[in-house]
Amino acid sequence: MTASTPGGTAAPSGAPDGSGSTQRNDPRSTALLTDHYELTMLRAALHDGTAQRRCTFEVFARRLPEGRRYGVVAGTGRLLDAIEAFRFDEEVLGHLRERDVVDAATLDRLAGYRFGGDVDGYPEGEVFFPHSPLLTVTGTFAEAVVLETLVLSILNHDCAVAAAAARMVTAAGERPLIEMGSRRTHEDAALACSRAAYLAGFASTSNLEAGRRWGIPTAGTAAHAFTLLHDSERDAFAAQVAALGTGTTLLVDTYDITAGIATAVEVAGPRLGAVRIDSGDLAVLAVQARRQLDSLGATGTRIVVSGDLDEFALAALAAAPVDGYGVGTSLVVGSGAPTAGLVYKLVEVEGRPVAKRSTSKATQGGRKHAVRRHKPTGTATEEVLAVGAPVPAEPGDVALQVPLVRGGRRVPDLPDLHASRERLRRSLVSLPWDGLALSKGEAAVPTTVLPPVPAVAGGVR
Amino acid sequence: MTASTPGGTAAPSGAPDGSGSTQRNDPRSTALLTDHYELTMLRAALHDGTAQRRCTFEVFARRLPEGRRYGVVAGTGRLLDAIEAFRFDEEVLGHLRERDVVDAATLDRLAGYRFGGDVDGYPEGEVFFPHSPLLTVTGTFAEAVVLETLVLSILNHDCAVAAAAARMVTAAGERPLIEMGSRRTHEDAALACSRAAYLAGFASTSNLEAGRRWGIPTAGTAAHAFTLLHDSERDAFAAQVAALGTGTTLLVDTYDITAGIATAVEVAGPRLGAVRIDSGDLAVLAVQARRQLDSLGATGTRIVVSGDLDEFALAALAAAPVDGYGVGTSLVVGSGAPTAGLVYKLVEVEGRPVAKRSTSKATQGGRKHAVRRHKPTGTATEEVLAVGAPVPAEPGDVALQVPLVRGGRRVPDLPDLHASRERLRRSLVSLPWDGLALSKGEAAVPTTVLPPVPAVAGGVR
Structure with a gap:
């Protein structure tokens, strides 16, 4: 599978084992x-x-990063793996005992810990907006808070x-993107970056794991070191x-x-697969390179460029004769927004809404239900949230929350990474056209929160 | 050890097992x-x-993040662990074979891979500047490039x-900092963030692992959820x-x-350990809280504040009656500089200097030797690099590079995390006073590269 063809960019293909979001690869306790x-x-x-009270926690963002028009749900598959691996083994318990983090009763509880509640959420690959309830965790306080x-x-x-990756994919148009940022972020975070980039439509990654x-x-x-060697x-080249x-x-640089x-053309001949340029004014150099390659008869030789590219640089290269991009640093640091601003807030206790009320960071109590409204053409117009009850249905509504875990067990046949990638592609197509603009702006669609039904408000003091 | 005293901030203490940089905790292949x-x-x-040619690779930064005055060497201990775990087991080799990443001869070589070369570097906790040779890896191309x-x-x-953490420690003065950013970064990166923050002088972390x-x-x-529950x-509170x-x-917010x-004072009495405020105008709220606590007789109750603090916000709180800080997001995202811009460049092959020469990103060939010059008072004045030979000694010079690995084996008795923490504290004290300013500026000391000895230049074409 995934033929990483010698010397070339691999063609995407499905994982043979149906991996993606559904396979647990790392059994370490989390x-x-x-x-x-x-x-x-x-x-x-x-x-x-x-600790036994029934609780609902919600994950949402109060706002998107400055000027961003949508968020992308990513990591759900990794999260479901990590929840399954959330167990306190003897070594861990011994550590907690030794450090006196918790008492004996808590240690006993942790020894048998296994999440037994429910998780609902926006499917991986769906877009989201401020206050979208991306993930809803229901269970006892004991099992959900930890x-x-x-x-x-x-x-x-x-x-x-x-x-960030989705914006780069938009900016790159039909040209393939290679994710090559592993060296610019934590070695394990790098894996998740590769996964998130692929979800967003990158063609491939440099990261073998x-x-x-x-x-x-x-x-x-190859890198410059190979030439210098x-x-x-x-x-x-030979x-x-x-x-x-x-x-x-x-x-070649x-x-x-x-x-x-x-x-390069002398050594490889005019059927050379591609040249890569990693420095300099890439737009100018690509034009020169294309002219030179064509003059040498290497008309089919592709030009791949890399070096400090972000979505804006990619957009600026749209008219240059470039056939593919390598993107590193800006991808793994979220192109200016390295963290998504998501919070995990307790919104219901034993069926009653609760919320923080003081000064800033106030929250809206009660469990949220979410739909996305669409025109008959399929273009999204609005995110509608209701508190404590489903959103009254209208034509063109698409429900956004799906069951992910029931009674502690992962729902079978959840979409894998490849299916989630296709979902994101479709979700982005459904946004109003200016929702895909790279410039700073408002959320692509507004979010409306319907009044609570029945009328309950605020937290219990 | 590390008494995480119930309900309070733990007092720092050494790891009983001499851990820090010298213990390998995660045996997964890297x-x-x-x-x-x-x-x-x-x-x-x-x-x-x-592949058998003797090579030297160097790690350095072409520049510091915009306006930063120094860098901090961190991660060396983790790196030495990771190099030891760099082995290709059967599963990994099978994957590479199946994907046709490499050929049979390469697989054979990888099966026996064990780094057998040398590594030298600035000690963990040392500061660095543009072009400082932080790490030097010497070995065959085969063993060093991978x-x-x-x-x-x-x-x-x-x-x-x-x-970023070091700047926060400077801004916080004598007040303890708690690192609590795990939820804002990748779950494994979070561990490394806690470690880097502690290296830089943070008092503690929220991260149990x-x-x-x-x-x-x-x-x-406790979090707001506990109150809402x-x-x-x-x-x-009770x-x-x-x-x-x-x-x-x-x-309390x-x-x-x-x-x-x-x-809080009614429930706990005037001996309450601390109150935490996580939102609002912290400077104003801290003054009000101090006045109120004092009026209630809780004169020993500390005030801890948190919520979107970075080094600038910490500096702005210097005059407020605050006893400790919790710092999250800004720490784990490097406070605007989430990656250090370090590169790993081939600088020597079989004893001759090599360097990339085209357009931008040109490098200086040849192995660098580094010392830091100091005034008789101990204040650093200059970073001096020499190419291909040691820097001619002057009084007040401190050699910066130490052996880390010899013949593939870690040098014994390297400083642990706690010793590295002390080294950074001393290194920062040695900088000129404006080197610790938070405002944007030049590197705290200039870097001088002495002419190559003997005169060799550029790479071999």
Whole structure:
């Protein structure tokens, strides 16, 4: 599968094992990827009996990053894996005991911990807007509160990267994007970045483990070091072509680009797969390179560019004769918005709405239901939320929340990464045209919160 | 150890197992946390025999993030662990074979891979400047090139976070900082953030796994959800005090802060450990809270504030009656600089200097040696680099590079995380006073590159 064809960019293909969001690849316990206070809250709630109260927590963003027009749900598949791996083994319990983080009663409870509640959420790959209830976790306080840190870590990271990636995909148009940012972020975060980028429509990743874990096509040929290793650029190109074939991509900007392209075509012939330029004024260099390649008869040789590209640089290259892009840093740092601003808030206790009320960061109590309204043409017009009851249906409404976990068990046959990728593609098509603009603006569609039904308001003091 | 005293912020203490940078806690193979092209380069270099050439790679930053005055070396301990875990097991080899990433000869080579070269570097906790040779990796091309992605992932992430954290520690003065940003970044990156923050002088972290893995004190008591869970704020405070003692920290801004503080002192008495305020105008609220606490006789009750704090917000709170800070988002995203801009460049092949020369991103060939010059008072004045030979010694010079790995084996008795923390504290004290300013400026000391000795220049074409 995913033929990472020698020397070339791999063609996307499905994972043979139906991986993507449904396979658990890393069995390490995730239980300690958790803030200290989640366990001290549990300790105190067990002490006074409130730990058994039925609670609903919601994940949402108060706002989108400045000027962004939509968010992208990403990380759901990883999160469901991580919830399954949220178990306190003997080593972990021993550590908590030794540090006196919690008392004996809490340790007993944690020893048998297994999330047994329900999770609903927007499907991975769906877009979202301010206050969209992306994820709803229902269960006892004891079982739901301790998931807060892990839920937010995964969703805040992956949604941030996916949202940036989606803008880059829009900016790149039909040209394929290679994700190559692993070296600019934490080594494990890099995997999630590759996954989020692929979800958003990137063609491939440089990261081998992301390829193994999720069936994402991987790509890559050579760096400047390979040229510098050799006695001459010609020797380097000859070695690469001998090993990887003429379909490979030769990096031509180590010394002089014009000389590099001439040497590349001399060595590989006019059927050379591609040249890559990683520095300089890429728009100017691409035009020169195309002219030179054509003059050498290498009319089918593609031009791949990389080097500090973000969605704006990609858009600026739209008219240049470029055939593919490598994107690194700006992808893994969310192109200016490295975290998605999602929060995990308690909104119902034993069926009654609760909410923080003081100063700033006030919340809206009560469980939210969400639909997206559409014109008959299929264009989205509005996100409608209702508190405590479903949104009264109108033609063109699409329900946004689906069951993900029931009674602690993952719902079977959830979409895999490849299906989620297609969902995002369709969701973006459904937005009003200016929702895909790269410039700063308002959310692509407004969010309306219907009055609570029945009329309940605020939290209980 | 690390008494995470119930309800309070733990006092720092050393890890009993001498952990920190010297213990390997996660035995997973790190070999696939690697860009595809590292292995295709190896494949091609094995094919033409250049894979055995002796190479030197250097890690450095061309510039610091805009306006920053110093960088901080962080992640070295994690990196040395990761290099030891860089092995290709059967599963990994099978994946590479199946995907046709490399050929049979390369698979054979990878099966026996074990880094056998040398690594030198600035000690973890040392500061650095543009072009400082933070890390030098020497070995065959085959063994050194494949480490590029992993080296850069770890150092780019951890150095970025540590540099932001160091500025926050400066801004906080003597007041303790709690790192609580786990929920705003990837769940594994969060651990490295906690570690980098502690290295930089944070007092504690909310992250339990970081506490377990590296002996970092952990802290935390309760969130708004705990108050909302209860029928009243009073019930919540009473439950927390019953479970965690009067020394706990009560979160008083769920409903009305003045009422919350009154209730907190009524419930816990005037020996209440601390109150936390997580929203609103913290400077104003802290003054009001201090006055109210004092009027209630709770003169020893500390005030902890949190909520969107960065180094500038911390500096602005210097005159407010605050006793401690919780910092989250801005820490884990590097406070505007989420990656450190480090590169891993081939600078020598078989003893001759090599360098990229075209357009932008040109490099200086040759292995760099580095010292920091100081006045007799101990204040640093200059970073001096020499190419290909040691820097001629002057009084007050401090050599910056130390052996980390020799012949593939970690040098024994390297400083642990706690020692590195002390090193950074001393390094920052040695900077000229304006080097610690938060405002945008130039590097705290200039870097001088001495002419190559003997005179060699550029790469071999």
